[in-house]
Amino acid sequence: MSERTMERTPVLPAAAVERIRTSVDRGIEAMKRRDSVGRGTAVTKVRMVDGLTCRVEDGAWSLTVDMPGRAGGNDAGPNPGVIGRGALGSCLAIAYGLWAARRGVPIDSLEVEVQADYDVRGQYGLDENIPVAYSEIRYVVSVRSDAPEHEVLAALEDAEAHCVYLKIFTEPQRVCREVRFEGASR
Numbered sequence: 001m002s003e004r005t006m007e008r009t010p011v012l013p014a015a016a017v018e019r020i021r022t023s024v025d026r027g028i029e030a031m032k033r034r035d036s037v038g039r040g041t042a043v044t045k046v047r048m049v050d051g052l053t054c055r056v057e058d059g060a061w062s063l064t065v066d067m068p069g070r071a072g073g074n075d076a077g078p079n080p081g082v083i084g085r086g087a088l089g090s091c092l093a094i095a096y097g098l099w100a101a102r103r104g105v106p107i108d109s110l111e112v113e114v115q116a117d118y119d120v121r122g123q124y125g126l127d128e129n130i131p132v133a134y135s136e137i138r139y140v141v142s143v144r145s146d147a148p149e150h151e152v153l154a155a156l157e158d159a160e161a162h163c164v165y166l167k168i169f170t171e172p173q174r175v176c177r178e179v180r181f182e183g184a185s186r
Helices: 003-007 014-033 080-103 149-161 164-170
Strands: 045-050 053-058 061-065 109-117 136-144
Touching: 014 080, 080 109, 080 136, 080 149, 080 164, 136 149
Parallel strands: none
Antiparallel strands: 045 053, 053 061, 109 136
């Protein structure tokens, strides 16, 4: 765990545990009354803006994603791999926090390190035997808590059983493409 993380005050102290648990319980009760409360469609737009540089927009949020200069990009932002690994790591960390709060487990510090093995020769079509995707993904969870180890582990296990991006990375998802031609591109 990084020194920066170790020096901080507890990331999930008793007051935060109660606030999160209250919010989650309220949401669960609303979904029990009306299941449509929990359903929706998230829409994120990605627009190519300069070479390989992309602008990602989702509601009020906006960020830049790019490739490094050595790969033809402008180095204007993190590459998609960083965003993907960050999505997995942050989703795990948030799920750990939610489930720790639901179980009343305080967390002093928590860090998720995501490691991914890759071979870009597959991405560039140089060898059909090399996968385009990562060959393996691992994550290391570093946690500090005054709670008994078995309580922390139970919260982590609950979180992993319900972590959206862990499921996206480990279970096949249906992905559908639609192409819309605009203007003179035809």
